[in-house]
Amino acid sequence: MINRRRFLTISAAALAFPYESVAEPLYTWRGIALGARATLRLAHPDAKAISKRIAVEISRLEDIFSLYRPNSSLMQLNGAGRLDFPPFELLECLSIAGAVHRVSEGRFDPTIQPLWACYAEASALGMLPEKSEINRAYLKTGWERVRIGTSAIILDPEMALTLNGIAQGYIADRVAEMLMDEGLTNVLIDTGEFRALGIHPSGRAWPVTLAAGGEVTLDARALATSAPLGTTFDEHARVGHIIDPRTGQPTQSNWREISVSATSAAVADALSTAACLLETRGEIDTFVVQFQGAQVEDATAA
Template structure:
């Protein structure tokens, strides 16, 4: 099993930006968000102080969404099956996830955590799970079995949630909102998914290079990429981490990676994940078109 929780398939070219800018030099902060590399790029006299506030905000959000911090809100929910008075951010992220779940015909489903854990546990022993284990894990799925409002989120027995296909994008959105509230523009946020506030300081769009080739210019927009074999459960790297919730099987995808842009990084993140479960480019385009101002930037076939 690969060690990275999520395959990072895109990288910003801002560090070696090919244009001479009359603006202040771009400052780059680097850190971690949900186990993935995170960066912030901006040109501002107080860039270091701003970056420290961003790091603190990311840490605060990890205390909500992390599956690795034992006291995170998500871990408390999964352990107890109920979380009273949940954080607004968790409710909002789950609401977006529910919208994508319905639009994808159930392909995007945060309740697959027991399935993911089933594969991860078997992988740790150099194996793939038995059919009976997969069937038992599948019986714990079901977005319709999640009940939530401002007073509580309630799961049925043995259920658990993962937000790995949306939370990195959501964190980028929250960081963007924080910086916008401070009046900042010309910032590129990368939490594993990209969110641009305005343009590069020289006025051009931020150039983001796709791993499969090509470049996407980002201007007040988000970009996310998913790769079915970015994280794998076998030594041959053939059994990927994106699981079809209705069958319990890792997707045998036609796609090496799919990149989606949208106004929201959370939406782009979830759409790119769900799109990996679709077979044709027409199906992907039709699915993504259900969301206002969302576009498929690239779908690289295997």
């Protein structure tokens, strides 16, 4: 059985600030994005109406990225091996994924979905997959076999994609862009990964506490955290959900969790995932800074 040892990696400590200087009280909307808790924090006279529009936008994006909505764009692609005239958001997200794949030397690879499904199906039966099953799933992976174009995305037979290591961050970015287009500032978006649009209404940066301890302040930045054993496939919680695309095996990571900040939540999300496959803090820092504006906020050893 898949075992989720943590529900939230990081949580906003927004209520720590006094509000004497804030004209509007801080409003918090709560919902779900790709199966994770989502929140929106803002001080605005039309906060409820704004939040309703954001909920509609998140649902629209889930219709693109979800692996659980049978008619989502991603599920159509995985089912047919081809998606004609794919939505712009899917193309943009895959472009970011491709950049991280390249710089990470293959450590980030959305084509691991057959491997993930192999482990998840065995886990549902209280087992781990046989080596032969892993090998068969591994043969269905490989980013170089994905053909991406504005007219169509095409996969080789039996391949499938997962964007679970980037889509939550991407949705946060899209919500931020929607709010910016409406002229809003000083909003904290949490779709499982954080994106701060401006600062806290009190005039200070948004404070975010890390599950492993410590705090990161966000001023017009994003923050994402990955934990190799955050979700596990075995009853002893030793076989984690982050699979090394180069071997087909769950990573035996040196890290309890890694937090990365960047100007884009999608980039931070993908970088924190790939970084779990690196062995030293120096390697992680060298990898992350190849993306402009990105930096490691925390790397807690296992």
